[in-house]
Amino acid sequence: MTILAADIGATHARFALTELDALQTAPEMMMVAGITTLEEALSRFLKSKSIAASDIDAAVIAAAGPIRADGSIHMTNCPWTVDPWAISAAHAFKSISVLNDMTAAALGLLRLAPQDTEKLGGGEAVPNAPMAILSPGTGLGVSGLIPCAGGDWTALSGEGGHVDLAPHNDREIAIVFHLLRTFGHASPERVLSGQGLETLYETLTALDGTGAPPLAAVDIAGAARRGEAQAAEAIDLFCGWLGAVAGDLALTLGARGGVYIGGGILPNWGDLFDRALFRRRFTAKGRFGEFLDPIPTYLVRRNDLALMGCLEEARRLLG
Secondary structure, three states: OEEEEEOOOEEEEEEOOOOOOOOOOOOOEOOOOOOOHHHHHHHHHHEEEEHHHOOOOEEEEEEEOOOOOOOEEEEOOOEEEEOHHHHHHHHOOEEEEEHHHHHHHHHHHOOOOHEEEEEEEEEOOOOOOOEEEEEEEEEEEEEEEEEEEHHOEEOOOOOOOOOOOOOOOOOHHHHHHHHHHHOOOOOOHOOOOOOHHHHHHHHHHHHHOOOOOOOOOOHHHHHHHOOOOOHHHHHHHHHHHHHHHHHHHHHHHHHOOOOEEEOOOHHHHHHHHOOOHHHHHHHOOHHHHHHOOOOOOEEEOOOOOOHHHHHHHHHHHOO
């Protein structure tokens, strides 16, 4: 069977034509900017592959945004609307499914091999226990995988990146107050994303009164490697807050099956990602530190997790 898997983010759209049981995908990437609609992007991809939509057994499209009551997604950080009815009107796929990108990423956990992850601490995963995933990228995606009767799994569709951000010390309290004054709400996504890292750096320069110009996320990472103090502090805050939010998610879901960190940021950081700090903050939950201590945490080392989840959804769709 031929499957079209698509992972639509705010910056990039990834498309892959593959088989239902593929262990790897070879996605092709398009920049979202400059393309008006998903239907146009699909037309470009199908033309590049010289294949008709009607020759594809199933199209599964994951997109960054909440699923609405009509089954569509109005993307959070992109003007595209992902609507299965509009897609069907433009492209005659035999079957189509639209799901949240983090729901797809959670399903992708079912297809991970041991070499696809780096363990960040903790003990062994409890079999058939809930798993959690959070992915800092353009935004912060959050999901979980819940075991069901009969050995199947249910992937959650939520917007956990937009809950309230909790501070841990005086510095973080000052940052949260600054975010509240600036945005009216302080969420994990405001600090744990590419834009969030930039916001963290700008907040530090404002609090310290240094007047330093804004920097792009990649430049903040480069400045931190050179030992520039505020850039290094922004990176440390990111690592610590990521651990804290991951611990919150583990407590919420009872994720004894493990907590996975996806997204495109951390795999590029190398040693800049303070794994020890991440893990300390993961377990720093007072009397429930003992609950979290054995839960393993993993860094996902592949960039097609949502696409693998799309294949898992296609398997379910086609029976």
